[in-house]
Amino acid sequence: MSYKIGIFDSGIGGLTVLKAIQNCCPGHQIIYFGDTAKVPYGEKSSQTIQKYSVSNAEFLLSQGVDILVVACNTATAYALELLKERFQIPLVGVVAPGAKRAVELSKNRHIAVIGTKGTVSSDIYKKEIYRMDPSIKVTSQACPLFVPLVEEGWIDHPATELIIKEYLTPLLEMDIDTLLLGCTHYPLLSKAIHQHCEGKISIIDSAHACAENVKALVGNGKNGLDCTKYFVSDDPDKFRLLGKQLLNLSINELELTSG
Numbered sequence: 320m321s322y323k324i325g326i327f328d329s330g331i332g333g334l335t336v337l338k339a340i341q342n343c344c345p346g347h348q349i350i351y352f353g354d355t356a357k358v359p360y361g362e363k364s365s366q367t368i369q370k371y372s373v374s375n376a377e378f379l380l381s382q383g384v385d386i387l388v389v390a391c392n393t394a395t396a397y398a399l400e401l402l403k404e405r406f407q408i409p410l411v412g413v414v415a416p417g418a419k420r421a422v423e424l425s426k427n428r429h430i431a432v433i434g435t436k437g438t439v440s441s442d443i444y445k446k447e448i449y450r451m452d453p454s455i456k457v458t459s460q461a462c463p464l465f466v467p468l469v470e471e472g473w474i475d476h477p478a479t480e481l482i483i484k485e486y487l488t489p490l491l492e493m494d495i496d497t498l499l500l501g502c503t504h505y506p507l508l509s510k511a512i513h514q515h516c517e518g519k520i521s522i523i524d525s526a527h528a529c530a531e532n533v534k535a536l537v538g539n540g541k542n543g544l545d546c547t548k549y550f551v552s553d554d555p556d557k558f559r560l561l562g563k564q565l566l567n568l569s570i571n572e573l574e575l576t577s578g
Protein backbone atom coordinates (compact mmCIF):
# COMPACT_ATOMS: atom_id res chain seq x y z
CA MET A 320 0.00 0.00 0.00
CA SER A 321 1.22 3.50 -0.79
CA TYR A 322 0.52 6.53 1.40
CA LYS A 323 0.63 10.25 0.84
CA ILE A 324 3.03 11.61 3.45
CA GLY A 325 2.78 15.31 4.28
CA ILE A 326 5.87 17.00 5.72
CA PHE A 327 6.24 20.59 6.85
CA ASP A 328 9.07 22.70 8.13
CA SER A 329 9.84 26.39 8.42
CA GLY A 330 11.95 26.13 5.25
CA ILE A 331 14.72 23.99 3.82
CA GLY A 332 15.83 22.32 7.07
CA GLY A 333 13.05 19.73 6.92
CA LEU A 334 14.57 18.43 3.70
CA THR A 335 16.94 16.48 5.96
CA VAL A 336 13.85 14.69 7.31
CA LEU A 337 12.36 14.30 3.83
CA LYS A 338 15.57 12.69 2.57
CA ALA A 339 15.73 10.36 5.55
CA ILE A 340 12.09 9.33 4.89
CA GLN A 341 12.74 8.81 1.16
CA ASN A 342 15.68 6.52 2.04
CA CYS A 343 14.02 4.70 4.91
CA CYS A 344 10.54 4.13 3.45
CA PRO A 345 10.61 4.45 -0.35
CA GLY A 346 7.62 4.10 -2.63
CA HIS A 347 5.25 6.62 -1.04
CA GLN A 348 4.12 9.95 -2.37
CA ILE A 349 5.51 12.91 -0.40
CA ILE A 350 4.10 16.42 -0.25
CA TYR A 351 6.55 18.85 1.35
CA PHE A 352 5.70 22.36 2.50
CA GLY A 353 8.54 24.74 3.44
CA ASP A 354 7.31 27.95 5.04
CA THR A 355 10.20 29.95 3.60
CA ALA A 356 8.33 33.26 3.93
CA LYS A 357 8.29 32.94 7.71
CA VAL A 358 11.57 31.18 8.54
CA PRO A 359 13.08 31.20 11.17
CA TYR A 360 10.52 29.77 13.58
CA GLY A 361 13.22 29.29 16.21
CA GLU A 362 13.10 32.90 17.39
CA LYS A 363 9.28 33.33 17.41
CA SER A 364 6.72 33.12 20.23
CA SER A 365 4.86 29.90 20.97
CA GLN A 366 1.54 31.46 19.85
CA THR A 367 3.00 32.45 16.49
CA ILE A 368 4.55 29.01 15.93
CA GLN A 369 1.22 27.36 16.79
CA LYS A 370 -0.65 29.61 14.35
CA TYR A 371 1.82 28.86 11.54
CA SER A 372 1.79 25.13 12.30
CA VAL A 373 -2.01 24.88 12.20
CA SER A 374 -2.06 26.68 8.88
CA ASN A 375 0.72 24.43 7.46
CA ALA A 376 -1.18 21.33 8.59
CA GLU A 377 -4.42 22.61 7.03
CA PHE A 378 -2.62 23.22 3.76
CA LEU A 379 -1.17 19.68 3.67
CA LEU A 380 -4.52 18.16 4.61
CA SER A 381 -6.06 20.05 1.69
CA GLN A 382 -3.55 18.16 -0.47
CA GLY A 383 -5.03 14.88 0.76
CA VAL A 384 -2.15 13.57 2.91
CA ASP A 385 -2.70 10.43 5.03
CA ILE A 386 -0.02 11.12 7.61
CA LEU A 387 1.61 14.32 8.75
CA VAL A 388 5.25 14.77 9.75
CA VAL A 389 6.20 17.89 11.69
CA ALA A 390 9.78 18.09 10.45
CA CYS A 391 10.68 21.12 12.53
CA ASN A 392 11.91 20.79 16.09
CA THR A 393 10.57 24.19 17.14
CA ALA A 394 7.11 23.44 15.70
CA THR A 395 7.17 19.98 17.30
CA ALA A 396 8.04 21.58 20.64
CA TYR A 397 5.22 24.13 20.60
CA ALA A 398 2.52 22.75 18.31
CA LEU A 399 2.59 18.93 18.03
CA GLU A 400 0.15 18.39 20.90
CA LEU A 401 -2.20 21.07 19.57
CA LEU A 402 -2.11 19.51 16.08
CA LYS A 403 -2.85 16.08 17.58
CA GLU A 404 -5.92 17.52 19.33
CA ARG A 405 -7.14 19.31 16.25
CA PHE A 406 -6.51 16.86 13.40
CA GLN A 407 -7.61 13.24 13.26
CA ILE A 408 -4.62 11.93 11.30
CA PRO A 409 -1.42 10.12 12.38
CA LEU A 410 1.13 12.79 13.36
CA VAL A 411 4.86 12.29 13.83
CA GLY A 412 7.22 14.91 15.27
CA VAL A 413 11.00 14.96 15.39
CA VAL A 414 11.58 15.27 19.14
CA ALA A 415 10.44 11.97 20.69
CA PRO A 416 12.29 9.73 18.17
CA GLY A 417 15.58 11.64 18.61
CA ALA A 418 15.25 11.67 22.40
CA LYS A 419 14.60 7.91 22.46
CA ARG A 420 17.67 7.21 20.33
CA ALA A 421 19.83 9.38 22.64
CA VAL A 422 18.59 7.54 25.74
CA GLU A 423 19.39 4.21 24.06
CA LEU A 424 22.92 5.29 23.13
CA SER A 425 24.15 7.23 26.16
CA LYS A 426 26.31 5.14 28.46
CA ASN A 427 27.49 7.72 30.98
CA ARG A 428 23.93 9.18 31.20
CA HIS A 429 24.91 12.72 30.23
CA ILE A 430 23.30 13.94 27.01
CA ALA A 431 23.71 17.35 25.38
CA VAL A 432 20.93 18.76 23.22
CA ILE A 433 21.47 21.59 20.77
CA GLY A 434 18.66 23.45 19.01
CA THR A 435 17.08 26.81 18.31
CA LYS A 436 16.38 29.26 21.14
CA GLY A 437 12.70 28.25 20.99
CA THR A 438 13.36 24.52 21.21
CA VAL A 439 15.86 24.92 24.03
CA SER A 440 13.66 27.24 26.10
CA SER A 441 10.66 24.89 25.66
CA ASP A 442 12.70 22.17 27.47
CA ILE A 443 10.92 19.64 25.26
CA TYR A 444 13.94 17.33 24.84
CA LYS A 445 14.71 17.47 28.56
CA LYS A 446 11.10 16.55 29.40
CA GLU A 447 11.01 13.74 26.86
CA ILE A 448 14.33 12.29 28.06
CA TYR A 449 13.36 12.54 31.76
CA ARG A 450 10.08 10.84 30.96
CA MET A 451 12.05 7.85 29.67
CA ASP A 452 14.82 7.94 32.27
CA PRO A 453 14.81 10.54 35.09
CA SER A 454 18.37 9.62 36.08
CA ILE A 455 19.85 11.08 32.89
CA LYS A 456 21.50 14.49 33.02
CA VAL A 457 20.56 16.74 30.08
CA THR A 458 22.52 19.87 29.18
CA SER A 459 20.96 22.11 26.52
CA GLN A 460 22.58 24.74 24.36
CA ALA A 461 20.93 27.05 21.82
CA CYS A 462 23.02 27.52 18.66
CA PRO A 463 21.18 30.35 16.87
CA LEU A 464 23.98 31.04 14.38
CA PHE A 465 23.87 27.55 12.85
CA VAL A 466 20.62 28.12 10.91
CA PRO A 467 21.80 31.25 9.03
CA LEU A 468 25.14 29.56 8.28
CA VAL A 469 23.31 26.65 6.63
CA GLU A 470 20.89 28.97 4.81
CA GLU A 471 23.96 30.75 3.45
CA GLY A 472 25.36 27.40 2.25
CA TRP A 473 28.44 27.81 4.51
CA ILE A 474 28.81 24.12 5.23
CA ASP A 475 32.61 23.87 4.88
CA HIS A 476 33.47 27.43 5.81
CA PRO A 477 36.16 28.42 8.35
CA ALA A 478 33.64 30.74 10.05
CA THR A 479 31.34 27.75 10.57
CA GLU A 480 34.17 25.72 12.14
CA LEU A 481 34.90 28.60 14.50
CA ILE A 482 31.27 28.92 15.57
CA ILE A 483 30.94 25.14 16.03
CA LYS A 484 34.00 25.31 18.30
CA GLU A 485 32.51 28.20 20.27
CA TYR A 486 29.18 26.43 20.92
CA LEU A 487 30.39 22.86 21.37
CA THR A 488 33.69 23.09 23.26
CA PRO A 489 31.99 23.92 26.61
CA LEU A 490 29.64 20.94 26.13
CA LEU A 491 32.51 18.56 25.38
CA GLU A 492 34.29 19.80 28.51
CA MET A 493 31.26 18.76 30.56
CA ASP A 494 31.86 15.10 29.87
CA ILE A 495 28.81 14.45 27.72
CA ASP A 496 28.89 11.21 25.72
CA THR A 497 25.94 11.91 23.38
CA LEU A 498 25.06 14.99 21.36
CA LEU A 499 21.53 15.30 20.02
CA LEU A 500 21.11 17.53 16.95
CA GLY A 501 17.71 18.99 17.89
CA CYS A 502 17.23 21.17 14.83
CA THR A 503 16.53 20.24 11.23
CA HIS A 504 19.42 22.31 9.88
CA TYR A 505 22.12 20.82 12.08
CA PRO A 506 22.52 17.45 10.26
CA LEU A 507 23.73 19.57 7.34
CA LEU A 508 26.67 20.61 9.53
CA SER A 509 27.24 17.10 10.80
CA LYS A 510 30.54 16.58 8.96
CA ALA A 511 32.06 19.65 10.62
CA ILE A 512 30.45 18.76 13.97
CA HIS A 513 31.86 15.21 13.78
CA GLN A 514 35.30 16.63 12.97
CA HIS A 515 35.14 18.92 15.97
CA CYS A 516 34.05 16.09 18.29
CA GLU A 517 36.81 13.78 16.94
CA GLY A 518 34.74 10.63 17.34
CA LYS A 519 34.67 10.97 21.13
CA ILE A 520 30.89 11.07 21.47
CA SER A 521 27.77 9.72 19.72
CA ILE A 522 26.02 12.24 17.51
CA ILE A 523 22.30 11.74 16.90
CA ASP A 524 20.35 13.17 14.08
CA SER A 525 16.63 13.36 14.89
CA ALA A 526 15.80 13.27 11.15
CA HIS A 527 16.82 9.61 10.91
CA ALA A 528 15.12 8.66 14.14
CA CYS A 529 11.92 10.35 12.90
CA ALA A 530 12.09 8.50 9.56
CA GLU A 531 12.19 5.19 11.43
CA ASN A 532 8.97 6.15 13.24
CA VAL A 533 7.34 7.01 9.92
CA LYS A 534 8.46 3.64 8.56
CA ALA A 535 6.76 1.89 11.47
CA LEU A 536 3.49 3.53 10.34
CA VAL A 537 3.71 3.18 6.57
CA GLY A 538 6.32 0.51 5.73
CA ASN A 539 7.59 0.44 2.16
CA GLY A 540 5.22 1.72 -0.52
CA LYS A 541 4.47 0.33 -3.93
CA ASN A 542 5.16 3.41 -5.98
CA GLY A 543 8.28 3.00 -8.12
CA LEU A 544 8.48 6.63 -9.24
CA ASP A 545 9.91 9.60 -7.41
CA CYS A 546 6.70 11.43 -6.72
CA THR A 547 7.66 14.15 -4.33
CA LYS A 548 5.93 17.46 -4.70
CA TYR A 549 7.24 20.60 -3.03
CA PHE A 550 5.52 23.81 -2.01
CA VAL A 551 7.15 26.91 -0.52
CA SER A 552 5.73 30.22 0.66
CA ASP A 553 8.60 32.33 -0.75
CA ASP A 554 11.63 32.27 -3.04
CA PRO A 555 11.34 28.90 -4.83
CA ASP A 556 14.63 29.50 -6.67
CA LYS A 557 16.64 29.72 -3.46
CA PHE A 558 14.86 26.61 -2.14
CA ARG A 559 15.67 24.64 -5.29
CA LEU A 560 19.29 25.79 -5.26
CA LEU A 561 19.88 24.96 -1.59
CA GLY A 562 18.13 21.59 -1.96
CA LYS A 563 20.57 20.71 -4.73
CA GLN A 564 23.64 22.23 -3.10
CA LEU A 565 23.11 20.87 0.41
CA LEU A 566 21.26 17.60 -0.13
CA ASN A 567 21.72 16.81 -3.80
CA LEU A 568 17.94 16.79 -4.26
CA SER A 569 16.49 17.43 -7.69
CA ILE A 570 13.50 19.58 -6.83
CA ASN A 571 11.44 19.49 -9.99
CA GLU A 572 7.81 19.76 -8.96
CA LEU A 573 7.88 22.98 -6.97
CA GLU A 574 5.11 25.52 -6.49
CA LEU A 575 4.84 28.83 -4.70
CA THR A 576 1.83 29.01 -2.38
CA SER A 577 0.68 31.17 0.48
CA GLY A 578 -0.10 27.93 2.35
Ligand code: DGL
Pocket residue numbers: 328329330332333358359360361362390391392393394435438466501502503504
Ligand atom coordinates in the same frame (compact mmCIF):
# COMPACT_ATOMS: atom_id res chain seq x y z
N1 DGL B 1 13.30 24.05 11.45
C1 DGL B 1 13.75 24.72 12.65
C2 DGL B 1 13.93 23.68 13.76
O1 DGL B 1 14.15 22.51 13.51
C3 DGL B 1 15.04 25.47 12.42
C4 DGL B 1 14.90 26.69 11.55
C5 DGL B 1 13.99 27.74 12.14
O2 DGL B 1 14.36 28.36 13.16
O3 DGL B 1 12.93 27.92 11.58
O4 DGL B 1 13.85 24.03 14.90
